Amino acid sequence: MYQPVYVSIPYTVLTNFAAMKLYNSFNFVQQLDTNDPLRSYRDRFHHPKLNGQTARYFCGNSLGLQPKSVKDAIAQELDDWAEHAVEGHFKAKNPWFNYQDAFAEPIGRIVGALPKEVTVMNALTVNLHLLMVSFYRPQSKRFKIVCEAKAFPSDQYAIESQVCHHGFYPKDAIIEVTPRPGEHLIREEDILRAIAEHGESVALVLFGGVNYYTGQAFDMRAITEAGHAVGAKVGFDLAHAFGNIPLELHEWDVDFATWCTYKYLNSSPGGMSGIFVHERHCNSPEIVRFAGWWGNDPQTRFLMEPGFVPAEGARGWQLSNVPVLTMAAHMAAVRIHDEVGMERLRAKSLLLTGYLEFLINDVADRSQVEIITPVDPEKRGCQLSLFVKRNAKELHSALLDAGVITDYREPNVIRLAPVPLYNSFEDVWIFSEILRHHLLGKNA
Ligand SMILES: *Cc1c(COP(=O)(O)O)cnc(C)c1O
Numbered sequence: 001m002y003q004p005v006y007v008s009i010p011y012t013v014l015t016n017f018a019a020m021k022l023y024n025s026f027n028f029v030q031q032l033d034t035n036d037p038l039r040s041y042r043d044r045f046h047h048p049k050l051n052g053q054t055a056r057y058f059c060g061n062s063l064g065l066q067p068k069s070v071k072d073a074i075a076q077e078l079d080d081w082a083e084h085a086v087e088g089h090f091k092a093k094n095p096w097f098n099y100q101d102a103f104a105e106p107i108g109r110i111v112g113a114l115p116k117e118v119t120v121m122n123a124l125t126v127n128l129h130l131l132m133v134s135f136y137r138p139q140s141k142r143f144k145i146v147c148e149a150k151a152f153p154s155d156q157y158a159i160e161s162q163v164c165h166h167g168f169y170p171k172d173a174i175i176e177v178t179p180r181p182g183e184h185l186i187r188e189e190d191i192l193r194a195i196a197e198h199g200e201s202v203a204l205v206l207f208g209g210v211n212y213y214t215g216q217a218f219d220m221r222a223i224t225e226a227g228h229a230v231g232a233k234v235g236f237d238l239a240h241a242f243g244n245i246p247l248e249l250h251e252w253d254v255d256f257a258t259w260c261t262y263k264y265l266n267s268s269p270g271g272m273s274g275i276f277v278h279e280r281h282c283n284s285p286e287i288v289r290f291a292g293w294w295g296n297d298p299q300t301r302f303l304m305e306p307g308f309v310p311a312e313g314a315r316g317w318q319l320s321n322v323p324v325l326t327m328a329a330h331m332a333a334v335r336i337h338d339e340v341g342m343e344r345l346r347a348k349s350l351l352l353t354g355y356l357e358f359l360i361n362d363v364a365d366r367s368q369v370e371i372i373t374p375v376d377p378e379k380r381g382c383q384l385s386l387f388v389k390r391n392a393k394e395l396h397s398a399l400l401d402a403g404v405i406t407d408y409r410e411p412n413v414i415r416l417a418p419v420p421l422y423n424s425f426e427d428v429w430i431f432s433e434i435l436r437h438h439l440l441g442k443n444a
Contacts, residue, residue: 022355024362024432032355032425038348044068044336045266045422048405056404056427060419061212061240061383064266064333073332077324094331098298100315100322102331103274106338110265111238111257112248113276116313120261120330121294121322124239124273125154127258130317131275132162134289135233135256136204142231143168146195146205148186149178152212155237159206175202184372184387185216195226202232209241209257213409215373215383217245221252228253239263242274244349244381246342249276256281261330264381264419265337268329272322277314292319340421348420349382355425356384356418359432368439372413383417395438402434 022028033039045065048055057065080092089097104115111118121127136145143166145159163173177194179186195205205227210217220236227234235256241247243264249257257276261267281287291308293301295318300309310316337345354377360369370387374380388395392412399406399414407415418428 020351022358024359024429026429029425029429032351036348036425038340038344038420039424041336041340042422042424047422050400050403050405053403056430057423058404058406058416058418058427058431060266060422061244061263061415061417062407063262063269064264064419065422066268067266067333067336069332069336070268070329073328074325077328081324094328096321096324099324099327100318103327103334106334107274109338110243110247110334110342111259111276112246112252113250114279114313116282116315117250117279118274118276119314119318120272120274120327121318121320122273123270124237124258124260125158127273127275128155128158128237129162130290130319131235131256131258131277132158132204132206134277134281134287134317135235136162136166136206137288138163138166138168138173138203142201142203144173144175144198144202144204146175146177146191146198146202146207146227146232148191148207148211148218149176150211150213151208152237152239155206155208184214185374186211186218188219188222191218191223192226195223195230195232199230202227202230205232205234207236209236209238209247210244210381210383212240213385213413213415215240215380215385215415217241217374217379217381220254221248224252224254240383241381243337243342243345244383246346250278254278261333265330265333266421267333268326272326272330275314275317277317279313282313282316283310289317290319291316294318294321336421345420349418350377352418352420352423352425352428353377353380353382353384356416356428356431359428360384360386360435363432363436364439369435382419383415386414386416388412388414391438395435398438399431399434402430404431404434406431 045067047057076093080088084091100120103120104118107118108115147159159174160170163170175194175198177186177191207218207223224234233255238257238259242259255278258273260273262269262271295311295316297309297311368389371384372387373384392414396408396414
Protein backbone atom coordinates (compact mmCIF):
# COMPACT_ATOMS: atom_id res chain seq x y z
CA MET A 1 0.00 0.00 0.00
CA TYR A 2 2.76 2.46 0.88
CA GLN A 3 5.20 2.68 -1.98
CA PRO A 4 8.78 3.20 -0.94
CA VAL A 5 10.00 6.63 -2.03
CA TYR A 6 13.47 6.87 -3.39
CA VAL A 7 13.94 10.60 -3.23
CA SER A 8 16.98 11.11 -1.11
CA ILE A 9 17.13 14.24 0.94
CA PRO A 10 20.25 14.52 3.01
CA TYR A 11 19.93 15.96 6.48
CA THR A 12 22.31 15.90 9.34
CA VAL A 13 21.46 14.85 12.84
CA LEU A 14 23.90 15.07 15.65
CA THR A 15 23.89 11.92 17.72
CA ASN A 16 26.09 10.93 20.59
CA PHE A 17 28.52 9.18 18.31
CA ALA A 18 28.68 11.30 15.17
CA ALA A 19 26.97 13.61 12.77
CA MET A 20 24.99 11.44 10.38
CA LYS A 21 23.36 12.15 7.06
CA LEU A 22 19.73 11.07 6.80
CA TYR A 23 17.66 10.20 3.73
CA ASN A 24 13.99 9.58 3.22
CA SER A 25 14.15 6.25 1.45
CA PHE A 26 13.13 2.74 2.32
CA ASN A 27 16.61 1.43 1.55
CA PHE A 28 18.06 3.84 4.04
CA VAL A 29 15.48 2.84 6.67
CA GLN A 30 16.45 -0.79 6.23
CA GLN A 31 20.10 0.11 6.64
CA LEU A 32 19.38 1.97 9.85
CA ASP A 33 17.50 -1.02 11.24
CA THR A 34 20.19 -3.48 10.18
CA ASN A 35 22.87 -1.36 11.82
CA ASP A 36 20.88 -0.78 14.99
CA PRO A 37 22.80 -2.41 17.86
CA LEU A 38 19.56 -2.63 19.89
CA ARG A 39 17.39 -4.18 17.17
CA SER A 40 17.11 -7.55 18.94
CA TYR A 41 15.29 -5.92 21.89
CA ARG A 42 12.19 -5.30 19.79
CA ASP A 43 11.43 -9.00 20.03
CA ARG A 44 11.76 -9.04 23.81
CA PHE A 45 8.38 -7.27 24.03
CA HIS A 46 4.80 -8.15 23.14
CA HIS A 47 3.56 -5.77 20.46
CA PRO A 48 -0.19 -5.23 20.38
CA LYS A 49 -2.38 -6.35 17.48
CA LEU A 50 -4.68 -4.14 15.44
CA ASN A 51 -6.92 -5.53 12.71
CA GLY A 52 -5.19 -8.87 13.09
CA GLN A 53 -1.76 -7.35 12.37
CA THR A 54 1.10 -6.44 14.64
CA ALA A 55 0.66 -2.74 15.31
CA ARG A 56 3.27 0.01 15.17
CA TYR A 57 3.18 1.34 18.71
CA PHE A 58 3.99 4.96 19.60
CA CYS A 59 2.37 5.22 23.03
CA GLY A 60 5.28 4.03 25.16
CA ASN A 61 5.10 7.43 26.88
CA SER A 62 1.69 6.40 28.22
CA LEU A 63 2.02 2.69 28.77
CA GLY A 64 5.16 0.79 27.82
CA LEU A 65 4.91 -2.60 26.13
CA GLN A 66 4.96 -5.82 28.10
CA PRO A 67 8.36 -7.49 28.28
CA LYS A 68 7.97 -11.17 27.43
CA SER A 69 9.93 -12.00 30.58
CA VAL A 70 7.24 -10.54 32.85
CA LYS A 71 4.98 -13.57 32.80
CA ASP A 72 7.66 -15.94 34.16
CA ALA A 73 8.76 -13.37 36.72
CA ILE A 74 5.22 -13.13 38.12
CA ALA A 75 4.72 -16.90 37.86
CA GLN A 76 7.80 -17.38 40.04
CA GLU A 77 6.24 -15.34 42.84
CA LEU A 78 2.87 -17.09 42.45
CA ASP A 79 4.65 -20.45 42.72
CA ASP A 80 6.56 -19.32 45.79
CA TRP A 81 3.37 -18.02 47.36
CA ALA A 82 1.66 -21.36 46.67
CA GLU A 83 4.58 -23.35 48.03
CA HIS A 84 5.69 -21.25 50.99
CA ALA A 85 2.83 -18.91 51.90
CA VAL A 86 4.05 -16.62 54.70
CA GLU A 87 7.46 -18.28 54.73
CA GLY A 88 7.96 -16.81 51.26
CA HIS A 89 9.16 -13.64 52.99
CA PHE A 90 12.38 -15.54 53.59
CA LYS A 91 12.16 -18.73 51.52
CA ALA A 92 10.98 -17.44 48.16
CA LYS A 93 13.59 -17.54 45.42
CA ASN A 94 13.64 -13.75 45.72
CA PRO A 95 12.79 -13.35 49.41
CA TRP A 96 9.95 -10.83 49.73
CA PHE A 97 11.26 -9.37 52.97
CA ASN A 98 13.94 -7.41 51.16
CA TYR A 99 12.81 -7.73 47.54
CA GLN A 100 12.73 -3.96 47.13
CA ASP A 101 16.42 -3.61 47.96
CA ALA A 102 17.40 -5.28 44.66
CA PHE A 103 16.13 -2.18 42.83
CA ALA A 104 18.48 0.24 44.53
CA GLU A 105 21.49 -0.28 42.25
CA PRO A 106 19.85 -0.51 38.82
CA ILE A 107 17.46 2.36 39.59
CA GLY A 108 20.35 4.36 40.99
CA ARG A 109 21.95 3.98 37.56
CA ILE A 110 18.78 5.11 35.77
CA VAL A 111 18.36 8.32 37.81
CA GLY A 112 22.00 9.00 38.69
CA ALA A 113 21.70 8.37 42.42
CA LEU A 114 23.45 6.49 45.17
CA PRO A 115 21.68 3.17 45.76
CA LYS A 116 20.50 4.29 49.18
CA GLU A 117 18.90 7.43 47.75
CA VAL A 118 16.20 5.46 45.88
CA THR A 119 13.50 2.95 46.61
CA VAL A 120 10.30 1.56 45.09
CA MET A 121 6.91 2.18 46.68
CA ASN A 122 3.27 3.14 46.07
CA ALA A 123 2.16 5.03 42.99
CA LEU A 124 3.38 8.34 41.64
CA THR A 125 0.72 10.75 42.93
CA VAL A 126 0.79 9.13 46.36
CA ASN A 127 4.54 9.62 46.45
CA LEU A 128 4.26 13.24 45.35
CA HIS A 129 2.07 13.81 48.39
CA LEU A 130 4.36 11.94 50.75
CA LEU A 131 7.39 13.83 49.52
CA MET A 132 5.59 17.15 49.81
CA VAL A 133 4.79 16.24 53.40
CA SER A 134 8.55 16.21 53.95
CA PHE A 135 9.68 18.96 51.59
CA TYR A 136 6.82 21.42 51.42
CA ARG A 137 6.81 22.96 54.91
CA PRO A 138 5.28 26.37 54.30
CA GLN A 139 5.57 29.17 56.82
CA SER A 140 3.86 32.53 56.92
CA LYS A 141 6.47 34.25 54.69
CA ARG A 142 7.78 31.28 52.75
CA PHE A 143 4.86 29.34 51.33
CA LYS A 144 4.85 29.43 47.53
CA ILE A 145 5.29 26.59 45.09
CA VAL A 146 6.77 27.39 41.69
CA CYS A 147 5.67 24.89 39.05
CA GLU A 148 5.02 24.55 35.34
CA ALA A 149 1.73 25.66 33.83
CA LYS A 150 -0.20 22.77 32.29
CA ALA A 151 1.48 20.20 34.46
CA PHE A 152 -0.18 16.79 34.33
CA PRO A 153 -3.56 17.18 36.11
CA SER A 154 -2.69 14.85 38.97
CA ASP A 155 0.29 17.05 39.81
CA GLN A 156 -1.88 20.15 39.74
CA TYR A 157 -4.38 18.53 42.11
CA ALA A 158 -1.64 17.31 44.42
CA ILE A 159 -0.06 20.76 44.60
CA GLU A 160 -3.40 22.54 45.11
CA SER A 161 -4.55 20.18 47.83
CA GLN A 162 -1.22 20.41 49.67
CA VAL A 163 -1.43 24.19 49.63
CA CYS A 164 -4.99 24.05 51.01
CA HIS A 165 -4.03 21.42 53.54
CA HIS A 166 -1.55 23.90 55.01
CA GLY A 167 -4.20 26.64 55.10
CA PHE A 168 -2.99 28.73 52.16
CA TYR A 169 -4.89 29.79 49.05
CA PRO A 170 -3.82 28.27 45.73
CA LYS A 171 -4.15 31.64 43.99
CA ASP A 172 -1.55 33.15 46.36
CA ALA A 173 0.68 30.18 46.80
CA ILE A 174 0.95 28.57 43.36
CA ILE A 175 3.20 30.30 40.87
CA GLU A 176 2.78 28.73 37.46
CA VAL A 177 5.41 29.47 34.86
CA THR A 178 3.68 29.65 31.48
CA PRO A 179 4.86 29.75 27.91
CA ARG A 180 4.87 33.29 26.48
CA PRO A 181 1.82 34.24 24.41
CA GLY A 182 1.86 32.43 21.08
CA GLU A 183 4.52 29.97 22.25
CA HIS A 184 4.18 26.34 23.28
CA LEU A 185 7.31 25.86 25.34
CA ILE A 186 8.35 27.38 28.62
CA ARG A 187 11.50 29.43 28.34
CA GLU A 188 14.16 28.41 30.79
CA GLU A 189 14.99 32.04 31.57
CA ASP A 190 11.34 32.57 32.59
CA ILE A 191 11.53 29.69 35.08
CA LEU A 192 14.70 31.02 36.62
CA ARG A 193 13.31 34.55 36.72
CA ALA A 194 10.08 33.45 38.43
CA ILE A 195 12.08 31.67 41.12
CA ALA A 196 14.35 34.67 41.66
CA GLU A 197 11.47 37.17 41.64
CA HIS A 198 9.45 35.32 44.25
CA GLY A 199 12.68 34.76 46.13
CA GLU A 200 12.29 34.10 49.82
CA SER A 201 8.56 33.49 49.53
CA VAL A 202 9.27 30.26 47.61
CA ALA A 203 9.08 27.15 49.77
CA LEU A 204 9.22 24.62 46.95
CA VAL A 205 10.04 24.41 43.26
CA LEU A 206 8.27 21.39 41.78
CA PHE A 207 8.67 20.71 38.08
CA GLY A 208 8.29 17.87 35.65
CA GLY A 209 11.55 16.54 34.23
CA VAL A 210 9.90 16.25 30.81
CA ASN A 211 6.50 17.85 30.17
CA TYR A 212 3.95 15.20 29.23
CA TYR A 213 2.23 17.34 26.61
CA THR A 214 5.02 19.06 24.72
CA GLY A 215 7.85 16.65 25.47
CA GLN A 216 10.00 19.57 26.68
CA ALA A 217 12.85 18.48 28.97
CA PHE A 218 13.78 21.03 31.59
CA ASP A 219 17.26 21.93 32.77
CA MET A 220 16.99 20.28 36.16
CA ARG A 221 20.43 21.31 37.27
CA ALA A 222 19.77 25.01 36.59
CA ILE A 223 16.30 24.88 38.19
CA THR A 224 17.73 23.19 41.28
CA GLU A 225 20.46 25.80 41.58
CA ALA A 226 17.97 28.63 41.22
CA GLY A 227 15.66 27.11 43.83
CA HIS A 228 18.46 26.57 46.30
CA ALA A 229 19.74 30.10 45.70
CA VAL A 230 16.49 31.46 47.21
CA GLY A 231 16.46 28.88 50.00
CA ALA A 232 13.68 26.68 48.54
CA LYS A 233 13.53 22.92 48.22
CA VAL A 234 13.49 21.51 44.70
CA GLY A 235 11.77 18.35 43.50
CA PHE A 236 10.90 16.76 40.17
CA ASP A 237 8.15 14.58 38.82
CA LEU A 238 10.05 12.30 36.48
CA ALA A 239 7.08 10.38 35.00
CA HIS A 240 8.21 11.21 31.46
CA ALA A 241 11.91 11.43 32.18
CA PHE A 242 12.56 8.15 34.00
CA GLY A 243 14.22 5.72 31.60
CA ASN A 244 13.93 8.27 28.80
CA ILE A 245 16.63 10.90 29.30
CA PRO A 246 19.94 10.76 31.20
CA LEU A 247 19.51 11.89 34.81
CA GLU A 248 22.06 12.87 37.46
CA LEU A 249 19.85 13.62 40.43
CA HIS A 250 22.56 13.28 43.06
CA GLU A 251 25.05 15.36 41.11
CA TRP A 252 22.45 18.03 40.33
CA ASP A 253 21.75 18.25 44.04
CA VAL A 254 18.00 17.71 43.60
CA ASP A 255 16.21 17.39 46.96
CA PHE A 256 13.66 14.76 45.94
CA ALA A 257 12.02 13.16 42.94
CA THR A 258 9.44 10.55 42.10
CA TRP A 259 8.33 8.72 38.96
CA CYS A 260 6.05 6.02 37.65
CA THR A 261 7.41 2.98 35.84
CA TYR A 262 4.62 2.01 33.47
CA LYS A 263 5.71 4.55 30.85
CA TYR A 264 9.31 4.19 29.61
CA LEU A 265 10.14 1.41 32.06
CA ASN A 266 7.46 -1.00 30.80
CA SER A 267 6.68 -2.21 34.30
CA SER A 268 2.92 -2.98 34.03
CA PRO A 269 -0.24 -0.82 34.06
CA GLY A 270 -0.44 1.19 37.27
CA GLY A 271 2.82 -0.47 38.30
CA MET A 272 5.43 0.44 40.90
CA SER A 273 6.50 3.98 41.51
CA GLY A 274 9.84 4.99 42.94
CA ILE A 275 11.37 7.87 44.86
CA PHE A 276 14.69 9.65 45.19
CA VAL A 277 15.65 11.54 48.33
CA HIS A 278 19.04 13.23 48.37
CA GLU A 279 21.51 11.67 50.76
CA ARG A 280 21.75 14.84 52.84
CA HIS A 281 18.07 14.57 53.80
CA CYS A 282 17.74 10.82 54.12
CA ASN A 283 18.38 10.49 57.81
CA SER A 284 18.42 14.12 58.78
CA PRO A 285 16.58 14.69 62.06
CA GLU A 286 15.14 17.91 60.57
CA ILE A 287 13.07 15.98 58.05
CA VAL A 288 9.45 15.38 58.92
CA ARG A 289 7.73 12.44 57.30
CA PHE A 290 4.72 10.20 57.46
CA ALA A 291 5.90 6.87 58.75
CA GLY A 292 4.88 3.25 58.41
CA TRP A 293 6.32 -0.07 59.51
CA TRP A 294 8.05 -0.84 56.21
CA GLY A 295 10.06 2.36 56.53
CA ASN A 296 11.33 1.31 59.92
CA ASP A 297 14.86 -0.01 60.25
CA PRO A 298 14.57 -3.68 59.13
CA GLN A 299 16.71 -4.73 62.12
CA THR A 300 13.97 -3.71 64.52
CA ARG A 301 10.89 -3.81 62.27
CA PHE A 302 9.62 -7.09 63.66
CA LEU A 303 10.08 -6.12 67.27
CA MET A 304 6.81 -4.30 66.60
CA GLU A 305 7.62 -1.72 69.23
CA PRO A 306 6.49 1.91 69.39
CA GLY A 307 8.97 4.58 68.32
CA PHE A 308 9.70 4.79 64.59
CA VAL A 309 13.35 4.38 63.63
CA PRO A 310 13.74 5.18 59.93
CA ALA A 311 15.63 2.74 57.74
CA GLU A 312 18.72 4.15 56.10
CA GLY A 313 18.10 6.23 53.00
CA ALA A 314 14.99 6.59 50.89
CA ARG A 315 13.62 3.33 52.30
CA GLY A 316 12.69 5.31 55.38
CA TRP A 317 9.76 6.80 53.40
CA GLN A 318 8.19 3.40 52.79
CA LEU A 319 4.91 2.93 54.59
CA SER A 320 3.66 -0.49 53.62
CA ASN A 321 5.13 -3.74 52.54
CA VAL A 322 5.63 -3.62 48.81
CA PRO A 323 3.36 -5.50 46.35
CA VAL A 324 5.46 -8.42 45.23
CA LEU A 325 3.66 -9.23 41.97
CA THR A 326 4.01 -5.64 40.84
CA MET A 327 7.66 -5.61 41.86
CA ALA A 328 8.22 -8.82 39.89
CA ALA A 329 6.97 -7.14 36.71
CA HIS A 330 9.07 -4.09 37.47
CA MET A 331 12.18 -6.17 38.09
CA ALA A 332 11.81 -8.02 34.78
CA ALA A 333 11.56 -4.67 33.01
CA VAL A 334 14.40 -3.06 34.95
CA ARG A 335 16.67 -5.98 34.03
CA ILE A 336 16.16 -5.31 30.32
CA HIS A 337 16.68 -1.59 30.75
CA ASP A 338 19.80 -2.11 32.81
CA GLU A 339 21.22 -4.61 30.34
CA VAL A 340 21.04 -1.96 27.63
CA GLY A 341 22.01 0.99 29.83
CA MET A 342 20.96 4.63 29.51
CA GLU A 343 23.93 5.52 27.35
CA ARG A 344 23.13 3.11 24.52
CA LEU A 345 19.43 3.84 24.82
CA ARG A 346 20.01 7.55 24.56
CA ALA A 347 22.30 7.13 21.57
CA LYS A 348 19.60 5.26 19.64
CA SER A 349 16.91 7.56 20.97
CA LEU A 350 18.65 10.66 19.58
CA LEU A 351 18.93 9.07 16.17
CA LEU A 352 15.44 7.54 16.08
CA THR A 353 13.68 10.70 17.25
CA GLY A 354 15.90 12.84 15.03
CA TYR A 355 14.99 10.63 12.09
CA LEU A 356 11.27 10.88 12.82
CA GLU A 357 11.61 14.66 13.01
CA PHE A 358 13.49 14.69 9.72
CA LEU A 359 10.79 12.57 8.02
CA ILE A 360 7.95 14.74 9.32
CA ASN A 361 9.69 17.87 8.10
CA ASP A 362 10.25 16.15 4.77
CA VAL A 363 6.62 15.16 4.14
CA ALA A 364 4.81 18.09 5.81
CA ASP A 365 5.41 21.79 5.85
CA ARG A 366 4.91 23.99 8.85
CA SER A 367 1.56 25.27 7.65
CA GLN A 368 0.28 21.68 7.98
CA VAL A 369 2.16 20.19 10.90
CA GLU A 370 4.13 21.98 13.55
CA ILE A 371 6.36 19.99 15.89
CA ILE A 372 5.92 21.74 19.23
CA THR A 373 8.58 19.67 21.02
CA PRO A 374 11.94 21.45 21.28
CA VAL A 375 14.20 21.13 18.22
CA ASP A 376 17.30 20.88 20.40
CA PRO A 377 17.79 17.14 21.14
CA GLU A 378 19.18 18.05 24.57
CA LYS A 379 15.83 19.59 25.45
CA ARG A 380 13.71 16.55 24.75
CA GLY A 381 13.49 12.81 25.16
CA CYS A 382 11.99 10.45 22.63
CA GLN A 383 8.60 12.13 22.33
CA LEU A 384 7.52 14.43 19.53
CA SER A 385 4.23 16.31 19.88
CA LEU A 386 2.70 17.34 16.59
CA PHE A 387 0.33 20.22 16.30
CA VAL A 388 -1.68 19.15 13.25
CA LYS A 389 -3.32 22.27 11.86
CA ARG A 390 -6.32 20.57 10.28
CA ASN A 391 -8.14 17.29 10.71
CA ALA A 392 -5.89 15.92 13.41
CA LYS A 393 -8.60 13.53 14.57
CA GLU A 394 -8.99 12.16 11.05
CA LEU A 395 -5.25 11.63 10.89
CA HIS A 396 -5.38 9.81 14.20
CA SER A 397 -8.07 7.44 12.87
CA ALA A 398 -6.30 6.98 9.54
CA LEU A 399 -3.24 5.93 11.52
CA LEU A 400 -5.29 3.45 13.53
CA ASP A 401 -6.80 2.03 10.34
CA ALA A 402 -3.28 1.49 9.08
CA GLY A 403 -2.25 -0.25 12.29
CA VAL A 404 -0.35 2.66 13.87
CA ILE A 405 -1.17 3.52 17.49
CA THR A 406 -0.59 7.14 18.51
CA ASP A 407 -2.03 9.41 21.17
CA TYR A 408 -4.44 12.25 20.44
CA ARG A 409 -4.88 15.22 22.79
CA GLU A 410 -7.11 18.23 22.44
CA PRO A 411 -6.65 20.43 20.61
CA ASN A 412 -5.13 18.84 17.52
CA VAL A 413 -2.06 17.37 19.13
CA ILE A 414 -0.75 13.95 18.20
CA ARG A 415 1.94 12.67 20.52
CA LEU A 416 4.41 10.10 19.24
CA ALA A 417 7.00 8.30 21.30
CA PRO A 418 9.45 6.28 19.24
CA VAL A 419 10.88 4.23 22.08
CA PRO A 420 14.46 3.15 21.45
CA LEU A 421 14.04 -0.19 23.25
CA TYR A 422 11.40 -1.56 20.92
CA ASN A 423 10.60 0.83 18.06
CA SER A 424 12.34 0.50 14.73
CA PHE A 425 13.32 2.97 12.06
CA GLU A 426 10.76 1.26 9.85
CA ASP A 427 8.06 2.16 12.42
CA VAL A 428 8.77 5.86 12.16
CA TRP A 429 9.05 5.67 8.38
CA ILE A 430 5.64 3.98 8.11
CA PHE A 431 4.20 6.76 10.26
CA SER A 432 5.62 9.41 7.96
CA GLU A 433 4.27 7.65 4.87
CA ILE A 434 0.77 7.64 6.33
CA LEU A 435 1.14 11.29 7.24
CA ARG A 436 2.24 12.01 3.67
CA HIS A 437 -0.81 10.22 2.23
CA HIS A 438 -3.10 12.04 4.65
CA LEU A 439 -1.72 15.42 3.67
CA LEU A 440 -1.95 14.62 -0.03
CA GLY A 441 -5.50 13.35 0.31
CA LYS A 442 -8.78 15.17 0.66
CA ASN A 443 -8.06 16.04 4.28
CA ALA A 444 -4.89 17.96 3.58
C1 LIG B 1 1.62 9.65 34.07
C2 LIG B 1 1.73 10.77 35.01
C3 LIG B 1 1.10 10.73 36.26
C4 LIG B 1 0.23 9.59 36.69
O1 LIG B 1 0.10 9.50 38.06
P1 LIG B 1 -0.28 8.14 38.79
O2 LIG B 1 -0.25 8.48 40.21
O3 LIG B 1 0.74 7.11 38.37
O4 LIG B 1 -1.62 7.72 38.29
C5 LIG B 1 1.29 11.81 37.13
N1 LIG B 1 2.05 12.88 36.76
C6 LIG B 1 2.66 12.94 35.54
C7 LIG B 1 3.50 14.11 35.19
C8 LIG B 1 2.50 11.90 34.63
O5 LIG B 1 3.07 11.98 33.45
